Amino acid sequence: MAQHLDTLKEIASSFSAAYVKTPTKLKILDAFSVCALATAVLQFVYAKLVGTFPFNAFLAGFFCCVGTFVLTLSLRMKVAEHGGKPTAAKEFGGYALAMLTLFIAAVNYIG
């Protein structure tokens, strides 16, 4: 048991040591996508607890978060290809367009 714990600790420490070297831009995107995913999960739990009454609002809120998560991850993959160079900024245009479309759809549907 203690052995497993040690292994986990080792993985965590090596991960954090490696992650420190990640460019800040990627870290920000990671944080945002984790936030989006957590919000989606929270909404799901909330809907389970209070019922699905404004179902359209639930769907809009939930899929807004899930969509944000997916789009942010895809932006991160593109940015990672550039290896932290300033040229990564040109990928942001497509991301912004996709996010705006997502928000318009979500606001329309949220009622």
Next chain:
Amino acid sequence: MARLAAALAAAMLLAGVALAAEQQKVLVLLDSPSLESSHSAFLAGLRSRGYALEVRPIDDKSLQLKSWDEWLYDKLVILGSSKALGGAIDAAQVVQFVDEGRDVLLAVDSDVSEELRSLAQDLGVDIDSRGNAVIDHFGYDSHVGAQDHAAVLADNFVKSAAVLPKALSTPVLFRGIGLSVAAESETAFLALAGSPTAYCGKPGAAMTDAKLAGPELGLVALVQMRNNARVAVAGSLHMFSDAAFQAEATARNDRVLGRASNEAFCTAISKWAFQEQGVLRASQLSHRVLAGAHPGAVKPERYRVNDDVEFSVVIQECADGGCKPYTAEDVQVELVMLDPYIRTSLKHDGQGRFATQVKVPDVYGVFKWVLEYRRLGYSFIELTETVPIRPFKHNEYERFIVQAYPYYASCASMMAGFLAVGAFFLYTKA
């Protein structure tokens, strides 16, 4: 809407017929001139009820029922026997007369002509074979039927206050031919049926299986047509005669039952046939929204799904020239779009107003209110009123629901997060 207007117009026409001050013209066709004197009490009864009678022989060459597409008479009485219809009148024209909402009283006897038989058949009543008579070896009248047992005492009256408002205490003296109506008939019924021991056959001949016997053997049949025209078919001329009106009913073994009910019965069925009894009149059909898109709207163009609405109609029962509020617990209304989505009973307030409150279904489409009321002895009521049901408009849905605040917040936080991340992403050098 047009159908409703037509139905109301028809209902008012029927009521108007009963109330009209001007005399209604009745054509009386007699098989032989002697019937005018032998049936004088019945004819006088019709005259005293305000009808203008025109008495003609049935085979008169100059008979006319309509002239240039206009009916010359409101009612038709045929006291017929072996002679066929004469002049311009034939069975098809009498059927057309009924089809256009006019009433016919047809009485025949055992000697019935083929044309009158087929006329009765067209109107929904089958008359037994020519020459047969109603025979009852137990329930015969011992004054006039002792010989052949073919003058019977019948007291199997229809149980309908619309036809016979007052119960008859003595039987009807009947000498004539038997009738039958199809068991599945929606329009025809027997006003007077045979006793359990009565049958229809040849007098004096032995018979082992009678086609018509017992309660299925009709003596007098009434027909309430779908257009509310009425027809009475009696298998006996004799029952309308002065002699029968005066007769003492005398059962087997000379047991005296008292004056036969012929006069009361014949008056009742002629009143029924001529729309003086058992006429229902529906009016003031209305419906309104109690709660919903437009509360209080009377006869709105359309409802919204889930509206609370009230349906109401006034039904009156007209008899003997006057109308009084109808009372019944079994009047139903349906809200129909191909299938009835709602079927509910109407409650009345004792003043003739029948109403019910319902929540319209959560389904949109072209619905209609349908009130169909068919009861034995009463005229039919058929009302329809189309009211489409629409869904919510886009701006009629509830907004800013407290329960949904977390969802709004999540969406807002995603937008704020996007702006913050975007600003950082574009303006940071690292």
